Amino acid sequence: MPVNTSKRLYTQVASDCIHEPVQVNTVVVIHPGSLNLRFGRASDTFPVTIPNCIARKKKDGKIPGQSDKIAPWMLRKEREHHGARKQKEQGLRSANEALEVKPMDSGEYRPPSSVKQLHSNNIRVRGVRTDVLSPFKWSNTDKSPPFIIGDEVLYTRPDAGYSFHWPMRHGRLNIHEGPGGTLSAVMADLEQLWGTALETFLDIPVKDLKYYKALLLISDVYTHIHVREMMDVLLNKLGFGAAMVHQESVCGAFGAGVPSGCIVDVGDQKTSVCCIEDGISHKNTRLTMEVGGSDISRMFLDLLNTLGFNPAIDLRLYSDALSVQEMKERLCHLDHNRYGYLEESIQIKKPGENIVKYLIQIGDELVIAPLSVFFPDMLALQGDSLTRIQRRNEGDPADPHDDFYLKQVQTKQDTASKLSKKKDNQESTRDPDMGLDESGLNVLQDDDSNDMPDTMTMTDTSKSRRGEEEEMDEDSNLEEVAPPLMGIDHAILYSIDKCESDEIKKKMYSCIVVVGGGLNFESTQPWLQYCVWKNMPGYFRPLLETMDVITRPKEMDPQIVCWKGASILACLDTTQELWIKQKEWDQFGVRMLRERAPFVW
The missing domain is CATH 3.90.640.10 (ATPase, substrate binding domain, subdomain 4)
Structure with a gap:
């Protein structure tokens, strides 16, 4: 199988990964949210929190920006x-x-x-x-710096001649049709923002990042190409010695101290729900809503x-x-x-x-x-x-073993197996004294297909190719459609219902963890518990001894639970083999994510 071939390709690379003592102060955890950017060393008690925004000085005051006054997360x-x-x-x-x-x-x-x-x-x-x-x-812009980050961004005068760029929106990269909305422009903003923030707030010069490792938190429902580009910024543009990606829900579970449960992450511009079992995110249960x-x-x-x-x-x-x-x-x-x-x-x-x-x-x-x-x-x-659910890999020219490749190889193997069986059946019924098929089709031994019209020369290969394309189209049509926008209680029910067995569903209902700062209100716990209990399937209620809804895990600020969980994960001995080194990324690129990502890529 191609996957095994791919794994053999990295056998030598994996053997070179020597377990070294974990140096917590050289691991940087980066959590880019839609409104705030949280980052810090894994040894820090609390992360540094700044607006996830960069203001760039306009070269020409007449150039229109996305809008110099608009807070994009408020006007929709x-x-x-x-x-x-x-x-x-x-x-x-x-x-x-x-x-x-x-x-x-x-x-x-x-x-x-x-x-x-x-x-x-x-x-x-x-x-x-x-x-x-x-x-x-108001921020002092008399010296006209080329860009501004931090809290000063929020108090930059609208008429100061700066355009404001928010790299993240609704939990994903802010790709839009306006100026600065291309993928390359957004990645340039992230590179400038992250590099300057590390130098300014953590006192880590960019030239010294080769001695550091970076753990990047990504959304549960992610876009493969976007993750690849952010990893490239960390390893090639900023020059970290090694990097790793992890999903917010898994980090949230570790930060809350629960091995399994339904993790509800309510941020500033998105709400994501995902079921975690023993530190693994169930792909079918992931749901993100843009509220x-x-x-x-x-x-x-x-x-x-x-x-x-x-x-x-x-x-x-x-x-x-x-x-x-x-x-x-x-x-x-x-x-x-x-x-x-x-x-x-x-x-x-x-x-x-x-x-x-x-x-x-x-x-x-x-x-x-x-x-x-x-x-x-x-x-x-x-x-x-x-609303968004996790889609299959969109396809990446840099990854020869993406989902499309695996699907094609599997289809070709199935087709070859069918043709082989058909050939065996034909040989068993063929008259040895004749070069004709007993079925009366008179298949000639000589290849004279060139004498036939184009419409009559469809070979088994072309038939198999057409069948392969039709099967892939049918498979894509059968792909699940994202549900309509729903309340957070119904989103929890939707996610848990996607679990494979009643035993797992029972486990998810018994532990619901709310993280993020979007729903950090007094008495959220009893209200959410009441709504879920009222709408859940009746036959599950007698099975549940308790339904534990946690809104302040370990009496911690819910806004930093995911970051805290990521800092814990980065220091575990079992996590050390997941780091992707800079030289490995240069050699194998996005293929390393298929081998090292702690989730099914």
């Missing part, structure tokens, strides 16, 4: 459709009904708040400008606007978008027992200006906003790419 084209309003209203009705039918711990039902009453109160509220200056300041914490932030601001609260907030500005995110994280919750009209003080902090305070009343909106990931119709999103 998927909301621009005729049925958006109706879809949002339907989602809000479903969320309010869910609040009404779920009894509180006291046994009573939660009384709803009145939007009209809140609106009549808040419409009269005016902001009070305080004497306190905002702690945020996350930023959608909750936008939903919270929309709900405040319906209550008559309309502060001077422009979501196209990075600073304002982050203010809404901070407001959401401080006020929103999923505690079903808290209700009524709450008076809250909201502060609007703009760079270079005094803080403005608003004293408003809020009701159920504090709970309804987080429920938007349970009832995604509230977000009014429509599109074909809102």
